[in-house]
Amino acid sequence: xxxxxxxxxxxxxxxxxxHRIVAAADxxxxxxxxxxxxxxxxxxxxxxxxxxxxxxxxxxxxxxxxTPNYGGPAAHVANAGFMVDPGQGGRGIGRALAEHxxxxxxxxxxxxxxxxxxxxxxxxxxxxTSLGFTVLGTVPEAYDHPRHGRVGLHIMYKSLT
Amino acid sequence: xxxxxxxxxxxxxxxxxxHRIVAAADxxxxxxxxxxxxxxxxxxxxxxxxxxxxxxxxxxxxxxxxTPNYGGPAAHVANAGFMVDPGQGGRGIGRALAEHxxxxxxxxxxxxxxxxxxxxxxxxxxxxTSLGFTVLGTVPEAYDHPRHGRVGLHIMYKSLT
Numbered sequence: 001x002x003x004x005x006x007x008x009x010x011x012x013x014x015x016x017x018x019h020r021i022v023a024a025a026d027x028x029x030x031x032x033x034x035x036x037x038x039x040x041x042x043x044x045x046x047x048x049x050x051x052x053x054x055x056x057x058x059x060x061x062x063x064x065x066x067t068p069n070y071g072g073p074a075a076h077v078a079n080a081g082f083m084v085d086p087g088q089g090g091r092g093i094g095r096a097l098a099e100h101x102x103x104x105x106x107x108x109x110x111x112x113x114x115x116x117x118x119x120x121x122x123x124x125x126x127x128x129t130s131l132g133f134t135v136l137g138t139v140p141e142a143y144d145h146p147r148h149g150r151v152g153l154h155i156m157y158k159s160l161t
Numbered sequence: 162x163x164x165x166x167x168x169x170x171x172x173x174x175x176x177x178x179x180h181r182i183v184a185a186a187d188x189x190x191x192x193x194x195x196x197x198x199x200x201x202x203x204x205x206x207x208x209x210x211x212x213x214x215x216x217x218x219x220x221x222x223x224x225x226x227x228t229p230n231y232g233g234p235a236a237h238v239a240n241a242g243f244m245v246d247p248g249q250g251g252r253g254i255g256r257a258l259a260e261h262x263x264x265x266x267x268x269x270x271x272x273x274x275x276x277x278x279x280x281x282x283x284x285x286x287x288x289x290t291s292l293g294f295t296v297l298g299t300v301p302e303a304y305d306h307p308r309h310g311r312v313g314l315h316i317m318y319k320s321l322t
Contacts, residue, residue, distance in 0.1 A: 022233070029231035070190035070278055072183070073305040074314060086254055116277065116298055117231055137298025137316055139275055144234040153235060155316050 001093065003100040003112050006050040006063065011040050013060035014052065017085040018043060024086075026145055027124070029153070030118045039132045041080075049108075051100060053084075054113055061088040066104055069114045078110035078160075082124070094124065106160050118154040119143050125154065133158045164261040167211040167224065172201050174221035175213065178246040179204060185247075188283045190208045190314070204242075210269075212261060214245075214254050220224065222249040225258045227265055230275045238279055238320075239271035243285070255288055258316070267321050279315040280304050286315065 018039055025032040030042070043065060044050055046113060053062035062084040069079035080101050084093045105113055113133075118125055126142070131155040142152035167175070179200055186193040191203070204226060205211055214223035223245040230240035241262050245254045265275055274294075279286055281299060294317040302311035 025234050029233055029235040031233045031236075034233075035173075070303070070314070072190055072192045073186050073307075074190040074278065074303050075192075076305070077300065077303045112300070112303065115234065135298075136300060137296075139238065139273070139316075139318055140298060140320075142231070142235050142238045142273065142275075144237070146234075153231070153261075155300075157300055159301075 001056075001096050002054040003051055003096060004054065006044070006052045008044065009051075010052050010060055010063070014043065014063045014083070015039065017087075018063070019081055020086055021045070021083050022151065024072055024146075025121045026147070027119050029143070033137045051097065051104075055088075061085045061091075062093045062097050064101050066076050066108070076109065078105045078108075078113045078159075079116065080105070080113060094127055095131070098127065102131070102158070102160070107150050111159070111161050113158050113160060115154070115156040117142075118156050119145065120154055121145060121148050122154040123154075128156050128158075131158065162217075162257050163215040164212055164258060165215065167205070167213045169205065171211075171213050171224070172205055172219055173222045175204065175244070176200060178248075179224070179244055181247055184242050185307075187308070188280050188285070190278045190304065210265065212258065212265075214258050216249075222246045222252075223254045223258050225262050227262050227269070229271075230277070236271065237272045238275045239266045240277065241257075241266070241274060255285065256292070259288065259292055263319075263321070272320070272322050274319050274321060276315070276317040278303075279317050280306065281313040281315055282306060282309050286317075289317050289319075292319065 048065040048067040064082045068075045069077045136155045138152040142153040165253040209228040225243045229236045297316045299313040303314040
């Protein structure tokens with residue numbers, strides 16, 4: 001598994017799983033009908049550092065971004081987002097991306113990382129917890145899940161110092 | 162006190178206190194050096210509903226916005242932001258704006274409101290609490306306060322149903 005900074009040409013290999021994940025509308029707080037153009041503007045945003053995971057065949061199997069979660073006097077707190085091709089689950093890609101992004105966040109001087117809206121039924125909650133994130137609080141009934149109804153959104157936190 | 166929807170021409174009367182509040186860097190997570198152009202793009206954003214409070218002389222003494230806090234399956238949760246001219250404190254302008262925006266949020270179908278980053282030393286915490294908001298959690302040491310050092314950022318919540 002190679003994890004490297006994304007280049008513009010990677011987008012066409014991110015978009016198929018990006019679209020599949022957001023259209024499923026069970027983990028992300030984005031419009032499931034987000035167009036490819038809007039998705040690219042969101043994910044490949046020049047204000048974010050973007051990474052991809054490549055398997056040995058050269059296929060892009062996951063992507064992540066790192067960005068400040070706030071501005072001004074709170075810009076030392078990072079935010080990140082992660083997507084793994086749903087056809088490539090169970091291979092540790094999410095964990096490898098997360099470990100890489102946490103190391104990058106430290107290297108770039110962030111002192112903590114916050115996830116603002118983790119759907120409480122998302123299996124990734126277990127991954128974040130195993131990496132040292134804690135649930136600071138949960139916005140009740142904030143997410144209309146297609147199978148579970150209105151579920152909470154966790155705010156999750158990890159100190160990087 | 163008249164509270165009404167803002168029009169484009171109001172911006173020149175919002176900017177003086179907007180700038181003073183953000184430059185003080187003790188309540189907002191925005192760059193204290195935010196330019197007027199960037200501030201206008203942030204506050205008078207077409208995706209937001211923007212309101213102003215006018216005193217009987219016609220002066221704009223406060224402003225607020227209302228917007229979805231998330232997209233897609235969580236778009237029924239609102240976010241809002243409030244600014245009152247620091248020279249006009251103690252007159253109930255913040256409370257009047259908040260009551261108006263909460264009523265607007267209900268009228269537009271939002272089922273809850275979340276504030277993502279309330280500096281824990283901000284006296285407005287008492288106002289939000291008196292209006293029924295609760296602290297869901299606090300991001301520790303997230304905000305470099307000019308007098309109090311690193312203080313927490315509260316995530317605050319109120320159900321609108």
